[in-house]
Amino acid sequence: MTSAKEPILRDVAAMASVSIKTASRVLNDDPRVAPATRENVRAAMLELGYRPDPAARSLRAGRDLSVGVVVENIGDVFVAALVARIEARLSDAGYQVLITSSHRDPLRERAIVQDFQQRRCAGVIVMPSSETSLVGLRLGTMPVVFVDRVGEFPGSRSVVSDDYALARLATQHLIDHGHRRIAILSDSQKVPTTRDRHAGFQRAMADAGHPVDRALVRDECLDESFVRNAVAELFALETPPTALVATNTRLSLGAVPALHLVQRTETALLAFGDFPMAESLTPAVTVIDHSPHRLGQVAADTLLDRLRGDGTSVETSPIVVPAQLIARGSGELPPRPTAGDSRASVTVDTAGGHT
Amino acid sequence: MTSAKEPILRDVAAMASVSIKTASRVLNDDPRVAPATRENVRAAMLELGYRPDPAARSLRAGRDLSVGVVVENIGDVFVAALVARIEARLSDAGYQVLITSSHRDPLRERAIVQDFQQRRCAGVIVMPSSETSLVGLRLGTMPVVFVDRVGEFPGSRSVVSDDYALARLATQHLIDHGHRRIAILSDSQKVPTTRDRHAGFQRAMADAGHPVDRALVRDECLDESFVRNAVAELFALETPPTALVATNTRLSLGAVPALHLVQRTETALLAFGDFPMAESLTPAVTVIDHSPHRLGQVAADTLLDRLRGDGTSVETSPIVVPAQLIARGSGELPPRPTAGDSRASVTVDTAGGHT
DNA sequence: CTGAAAGCGCTTACAG
DNA sequence: CTGAAAGCGCTTACAG
Numbered sequence: 113m114t115s116a117k118e119p120i121l122r123d124v125a126a127m128a129s130v131s132i133k134t135a136s137r138v139l140n141d142d143p144r145v146a147p148a149t150r151e152n153v154r155a156a157m158l159e160l161g162y163r164p165d166p167a168a169r170s171l172r173a174g175r176d177l178s179v180g181v182v183v184e185n186i187g188d189v190f191v192a193a194l195v196a197r198i199e200a201r202l203s204d205a206g207y208q209v210l211i212t213s214s215h216r217d218p219l220r221e222r223a224i225v226q227d228f229q230q231r232r233c234a235g236v237i238v239m240p241s242s243e244t245s246l247v248g249l250r251l252g253t254m255p256v257v258f259v260d261r262v263g264e265f266p267g268s269r270s271v272v273s274d275d276y277a278l279a280r281l282a283t284q285h286l287i288d289h290g291h292r293r294i295a296i297l298s299d300s301q302k303v304p305t306t307r308d309r310h311a312g313f314q315r316a317m318a319d320a321g322h323p324v325d326r327a328l329v330r331d332e333c334l335d336e337s338f339v340r341n342a343v344a345e346l347f348a349l350e351t352p353p354t355a356l357v358a359t360n361t362r363l364s365l366g367a368v369p370a371l372h373l374v375q376r377t378e379t380a381l382l383a384f385g386d387f388p389m390a391e392s393l394t395p396a397v398t399v400i401d402h403s404p405h406r407l408g409q410v411a412a413d414t415l416l417d418r419l420r421g422d423g424t425s426v427e428t429s430p431i432v433v434p435a436q437l438i439a440r441g442s443g444e445l446p447p448r449p450t451a452g453d454s455r456a457s458v459t460v461d462t463a464g465g466h467t
Numbered sequence: 468m469t470s471a472k473e474p475i476l477r478d479v480a481a482m483a484s485v486s487i488k489t490a491s492r493v494l495n496d497d498p499r500v501a502p503a504t505r506e507n508v509r510a511a512m513l514e515l516g517y518r519p520d521p522a523a524r525s526l527r528a529g530r531d532l533s534v535g536v537v538v539e540n541i542g543d544v545f546v547a548a549l550v551a552r553i554e555a556r557l558s559d560a561g562y563q564v565l566i567t568s569s570h571r572d573p574l575r576e577r578a579i580v581q582d583f584q585q586r587r588c589a590g591v592i593v594m595p596s597s598e599t600s601l602v603g604l605r606l607g608t609m610p611v612v613f614v615d616r617v618g619e620f621p622g623s624r625s626v627v628s629d630d631y632a633l634a635r636l637a638t639q640h641l642i643d644h645g646h647r648r649i650a651i652l653s654d655s656q657k658v659p660t661t662r663d664r665h666a667g668f669q670r671a672m673a674d675a676g677h678p679v680d681r682a683l684v685r686d687e688c689l690d691e692s693f694v695r696n697a698v699a700e701l702f703a704l705e706t707p708p709t710a711l712v713a714t715n716t717r718l719s720l721g722a723v724p725a726l727h728l729v730q731r732t733e734t735a736l737l738a739f740g741d742f743p744m745a746e747s748l749t750p751a752v753t754v755i756d757h758s759p760h761r762l763g764q765v766a767a768d769t770l771l772d773r774l775r776g777d778g779t780s781v782e783t784s785p786i787v788v789p790a791q792l793i794a795r796g797s798g799e800l801p802p803r804p805t806a807g808d809s810r811a812s813v814t815v816d817t818a819g820g821h822t
Numbered sequence: 823c824t825g826a827a828a829g830c831g832c833t834t835a836c837a838g
Numbered sequence: 839c840t841g842a843a844a845g846c847g848c849t850t851a852c853a854g
Contacts, residue, residue: 120830120831120832121832122831122832130840130841131840131841131842132831132832133833133840134840134841136832136833137839137840139832139833144840145840149839149840163582164832165526165585165831166582166585167525167526167531167586167587167830168830168831168832168833169831169832170522170846171520171526171830171831171832171845171846171847172833172845172846174833174834174846186550186551186566187548187550187551187552188547189544189547191547192541192542192543193542195541196541196542199566199567199568203567203568208565208582208586209565209567210563210565210566211541211554211564211565211566212554213551213554213555226518227518227521227563230518230520231521231522232522336743365743368744368747369743369746369747372746372747387743387744388691388721388742389720389724389742389744389747389748391724391727392723392724392727392744393744393747393748394749475846475847476847476848477848485824485825486824486825487825488824488825488849489823489824489825491848492823492824494848494849495849499823499824500823501824504823504824519848520846520847520848522846522847522848523830523846523847523849524849525830525848526830526831526846526848526849527829527847527850528830528848528850529830529850
């Protein structure tokens with residue numbers, strides 16, 4: 113321990129021969145300081161290697177240069193990409209980023225957000241487990257931005273993809289390629305995003321006049337093992353689907369190996385979430401790229417706006433971030449072209465549909 | 468604003484008719500409190516919905532229930548998995564986790580760690596950009612654990628894979644399958660892990676008596692675009708490699724599309740880092756699975772040990788977390804079986820090697 | 823087993 | 839433009 117004690121503001125003030133208050137003013141870029149004084153204080157700070165104490169600062173000031181981020185699971189590839197962008201933006205803006213996973217436990221989620229407020233975070237960005245997960249929480253004036261899923265909180269803003277439209281687009285794409293027995297794999301319908309994606313799917317099917325077989329609707333797929341089971345069951349059906357919509361990145365990453373496992377890679381696949389291997393698979397995977405980077409960027413910028421904000425614009429409607437369909441092959445497969453299965457003809461037969 | 472003011476410890480003390488100090492003792496599980504008093508105070512806390520103020524606490528106590536984590540880039544899939552496990556363990560243990568990306572900027576890395584200390588973090592876990600990145604920093608008694616890469620700091624501990632042995636194993640595996648023109652793709656050799664992987668590669672080649680063609684050693688591959696270039700150049704060589712070692716997850720994810728792009732999927736590939744699609748590709752990808760989950764788990768546990776620690780065990784040798792080779796096909800391809808290239812015979816010719 | 827005082831390092835009103 | 843006082847909410851010695 114050769115290190116001297118950390119310098120504190122008093123030391124800076126002493127060295128610059130000013131009061132501690134003036135030193136504090138310089139620290140906070142208060143304009144009411146004489147230029148010469150400012151320079152003196154700055155020089156002293158530099159010479160002493162002074163760094164302000166965030167705890168003291170936040171205790172007294174009642175706010176802290178940190179932002180809390182609550183996501184479902186930081187280990188998810190989609191989430192990691194989202195968080196990476198959020199973190200980059202916010203730390204560039206001088207905020208310390210606190211990241212915690214909720215693991216979709218609403219109580220945990222509430223507790224985390226409450227703790228962030230307790231820590232005087234300047235704001236929070238939340239990927240909510242349900243619309244109402246934060247309802248009723250006392251957060252004072254701390255701005256809340258929801259990301260990827262619409263959330264409900266007074267004065268909050270949500271940054272999302274147009275899940276309904278994208279699911280409809282995806283489903284329509286498969287319908288356009290002749291499919292009518294289309295299965296949908298999704299997460300729990302408790303999640304707003306998931307619900308909207310189901311609605312878009314249903315709408316496209318209804319518009320095409322295709323019935324939706326309840327057996328082809330598989331929600332509550334929480335991870336790859338659920339997907340594997342669901343896919344196995346789908347292809348054990350008397351009339352299996354000819355196409356599949358996977359409604360999030362995690363499920364898309366599960367669907368590909370699952371189709372391989374049951375040797376049904378001729379099944380059309382439309383996957384939400386782009387991923388690095390999508391182009392290299394056989395067939396290459398058609399995706400809806402609802403860019404996590406863009407979502408993260410917009411969410412961070414929205415929060416920064418509120419933090420700088422005059423508080424004037426109290427716009428609360430969701431911000432919709434654009435996404436696109438990238439056709440690579442799997443989504444353009446016709447109904448069961450290579451099926452060594454007698455039922456294939458049935459499907460092909462009806463593929464024209466009655467629009 | 469219907470919400471009453473947040474209760475503070477004074478309110479709790481008043482309600483329980485004790486001094487603020489006694490309330491504080493209950494909060495900190497100090498045993499020197501009469502059981503009846505303790506119950507009274509606890510009841511008051513519950514009734515008021517009291518939550519302690521972390522800023523005040525840490526300012527006075529000089530420590531905080533938070534742990535700082537510095538990684539290269541939270542958006543990297545390997546890193547995300549690593550961080551997910553660290554976060555899960557530490558938040559279960561009651562710590563708030565602060566995550567920041569260094570983007571491999573040593574100055575930034577030092578500044579972040581210094582800031583964590585400033586914030587009175589109980590400890591830090593660092594994925595260092597180089598061994599010496601923290602050398603000379605004044606961190607007081609804050610424990611430091613390095614993860615994935617060996618780092619240098621007084622009293623610190625590193626949790627790593629045996630990069631040397633794994634790279635040797637990977638290379639040997641390819642040699643065993645008849646290869647001698649083996650290319651290696653890697654990150655910058657400034658990163659300790661990368662250096663060790665190169666050393667293992669060189670050793671395996673030397674042991675087999677195979678010369679290492681300098682043109683087949685491609686370091687400084689920072690992301691997928693570098694990999695794409697490197698692979699293109701490798702296969703533009705007069706005598707291209709018959710096998711490839713990709714030395715980290717990011718590069719592995721880049722190598723597959725790159726091989727597809729140059730239509731060289733018959734090239735043997737041994738990839739560091741398992742990934743979801745590895746089994747579904749053609750050929751399926753043989754990987755070294757140096758589990759990020761296990762690394763994260765051990766790193767978190769190591770830090771928790773130090774935090775609870777009597778400070779007695781000042782073991783500083785690196786902890787090596789086991790990893791395994793998962794053979795799936797790409798690593799077992801013979802030298803250019805399907806090559807429509809006259810030079811293929813040359814390679815096959817020498818494949819027996821002189822051991 | 824319990825308490826009154828002081829203070830962690832800053833910033834907030836309030837003066838001048 | 840500058841400063842002396844008070845205090846953010848808690849915990850640290852020091853007493854009893």
